[in-house]
Amino acid sequence: xxxxxxxxxxxxxxxxxxxxxxxxxxxxxxxxxxxxxxxxxxxxxxxxxxxxxxxxxxxxxxxxxxxxxxxxxxxxxxxxxxxxxxxxxxxxxxxxxxxxxxxxxxxxxxxxxxxxxxxxxxxxxxxxxxxxxxxxxxxxxxxxxxxxxxxxxxxxxxxxxxxxxxxxxxxxxxxxxxxxxxxxxxxxxxxxxxxxxxx
Amino acid sequence: xxxxxxxxxxxxxxxxxxxxxxxxxxxxxxxxxxxxxxxxxxxxxxxxxxxxxxxxxxxxxxxxxxxxxxxxxxxxxxxxxxxxxxxxxxxxxxxxxxxxxxxxxxxxxxxxxxxxxxxxxxxxxxxxxxxxxxxxxxxxxxxxxxxxxxxxxxxxxxxxxxxxxxxxxxxxxxxxxxxxxxxxxxxxxxxxxxxxxxx
DNA sequence: GTCTATAAATCGATAGAC
DNA sequence: GTCTATCGATTTATAGAC
Numbered sequence: 001x002x003x004x005x006x007x008x009x010x011x012x013x014x015x016x017x018x019x020x021x022x023x024x025x026x027x028x029x030x031x032x033x034x035x036x037x038x039x040x041x042x043x044x045x046x047x048x049x050x051x052x053x054x055x056x057x058x059x060x061x062x063x064x065x066x067x068x069x070x071x072x073x074x075x076x077x078x079x080x081x082x083x084x085x086x087x088x089x090x091x092x093x094x095x096x097x098x099x100x101x102x103x104x105x106x107x108x109x110x111x112x113x114x115x116x117x118x119x120x121x122x123x124x125x126x127x128x129x130x131x132x133x134x135x136x137x138x139x140x141x142x143x144x145x146x147x148x149x150x151x152x153x154x155x156x157x158x159x160x161x162x163x164x165x166x167x168x169x170x171x172x173x174x175x176x177x178x179x180x181x182x183x184x185x186x187x188x189x190x191x192x193x194x195x196x197x198x199x
Numbered sequence: 200x201x202x203x204x205x206x207x208x209x210x211x212x213x214x215x216x217x218x219x220x221x222x223x224x225x226x227x228x229x230x231x232x233x234x235x236x237x238x239x240x241x242x243x244x245x246x247x248x249x250x251x252x253x254x255x256x257x258x259x260x261x262x263x264x265x266x267x268x269x270x271x272x273x274x275x276x277x278x279x280x281x282x283x284x285x286x287x288x289x290x291x292x293x294x295x296x297x298x299x300x301x302x303x304x305x306x307x308x309x310x311x312x313x314x315x316x317x318x319x320x321x322x323x324x325x326x327x328x329x330x331x332x333x334x335x336x337x338x339x340x341x342x343x344x345x346x347x348x349x350x351x352x353x354x355x356x357x358x359x360x361x362x363x364x365x366x367x368x369x370x371x372x373x374x375x376x377x378x379x380x381x382x383x384x385x386x387x388x389x390x391x392x393x394x395x396x397x398x
Numbered sequence: 399g400t401c402t403a404t405a406a407a408t409c410g411a412t413a414g415a416c
Numbered sequence: 417g418t419c420t421a422t423c424g425a426t427t428t429a430t431a432g433a434c
Contacts, residue, residue: 009399010399013399013400028317029313029314029316029317031230031313031314032317034426034427034428035427035428035429036426036427036428044400044401045400045401045402046401046402046428046429047399047400047401047402048399048400048401050428050429050430051399051400052399055428055429056427056428056429107312107313107316110309110313110371111310111313111314113306113371113372113374113375114228114230114306114309114310114313114371114374115228115230115310116375117228117302117306117374117375118227118228118231122375123375123376126375126376127375127376127378130372130375130376130379154386158382158383158386161379161383162365162383162386162387164368164372165364165365165368165369165372165383165384166361166364166365166368167368168367168368168371168372169363169364169365169366169367169368169369169371170364170368172309172312172313172367172368172371173312173329173363173364173367175312175313175316176312176315176316176321176322176325176326176329177322177325177326177329179326180329180360183357184357184360184361184364185364187353187357187361188361188387191390191394195390208417209417212417212418233408233409233410234409234410234411235408235409235410243418243419244418244419244420245410245411245419245420246417246418246419246420247417247418247419249410249411249412250417250418251417254410254411255409255410255411
């Protein structure tokens with residue numbers, strides 16, 4: 001019981017730290033956000049951070065996991081109601097406008113990726129998350145196409161790689177050029193659906 | 200004459216600094232490379248750097264300009280000989296394998312972009328370079344399609360935005376996951392050329 | 399498990415000699 | 417225009433008190 005509540009308290013601290021880091025990393029950037037700032041905003045000190053995360057990039061990976069969960073869930077919910085190609089495209093456009101338009105998201109992830117390039121092991125962690133995201137997105141695309149009685153013109157995973165890559169590229173560029181439209185991403189999905197064949 | 204040779208000497212120092220920064224930024228990353236390291240490798244001291252560039256990101260922008268010139272030239276040369284859709288695709292694949300596969304390139308540019316996000320004015324500088332690159336790539340695509348008697352299914356600039364975004368996205372991900380293939384980018388160009396209409 | 403205090407190192411930028 | 421010397425500020429990470 002004493003051990004249990006201590007465990008719960010620990011988990012609660014950890015989640016508050018992740019939530020705070022999630023907010024600060026997206027608004028100020030990963031490198032520009034110091035661990036002191038994260039601790040302060042969460043109501044702790046740096047000691048609490050290091051008691052929960054061995055390094056800064058470990059906290060960064062936890063934030064990335066949270067981001068991917070959020071984004072995957074919101075995309076799935078956005079698409080759920082669509083029952084036509086046009087509906088899928090409209091739902092996707094609304095989702096992309098909101099989340100690819102959020103300049104902090106992509107910026108944070110690429111900042112984490114580039115600034116940990118030389119740290120052994122982190123690349124594998126990020127690569128595993130990329131594969132998971134691709135596989136999830138691929139399954140979602142295949143499912144949506146199936147609902148419309150269509151089969152994608154390329155393997156679903158390939159379509160996912162294409163969409164993810166273009167989304168990252170647009171997100172990065174929108175970090176310094178917010179006027180760049182996200183229409184390219186919608187056009188890519190449209191091209192995939194228009195070239196789909198009846199099942 | 201004295202003024203002339205001083206100017207030349209200044210320009211030479213500047214070019215040596217840019218060339219050295221170009222090499223170090225790509226191999227070690229933009230943030231991880233100190234200006235002391237650039238100066239040392241170029242055979243100068245930090246004072247010479249600040250006599251040629253007001254800030255570190257000004258040197259970074261000069262390196263980006265050099266990179267874009269190099270890449271645009273090499274892409275144009277790669278495509279010049281192609282006289283069929285398959286030839287264009289094969290030439291593009293070779294070029295992409297070599298340059299998108301160069302993990303340092305994209306990493307350096309996105310690092311510069313993200314770490315100067317809060318510095319006023321730098322965003323406009325990067326945005327101008329993005330537009331220039333897009334417009335150049337769009338013109339190149341239109342030209343190549345014209346040689347094959349084709350018209351792209353979308354405005355050339357839109358096609359350029361798509362290819363550039365996907366190239367950046369793949370390049371970023373390859374920085375931590377070098378096994379990610381660049382086939383998605385070739386597939387995108389193939390899709391554009393296959394949907395092209397005879398002119 | 400969290401906090402205080404501090405270590406240890408680095409980097410961008412500046413001032414002044416030459 | 418380049419070099420020497422240094423400032424000033426910040427950071428991640430650690431050691432030990434509680």
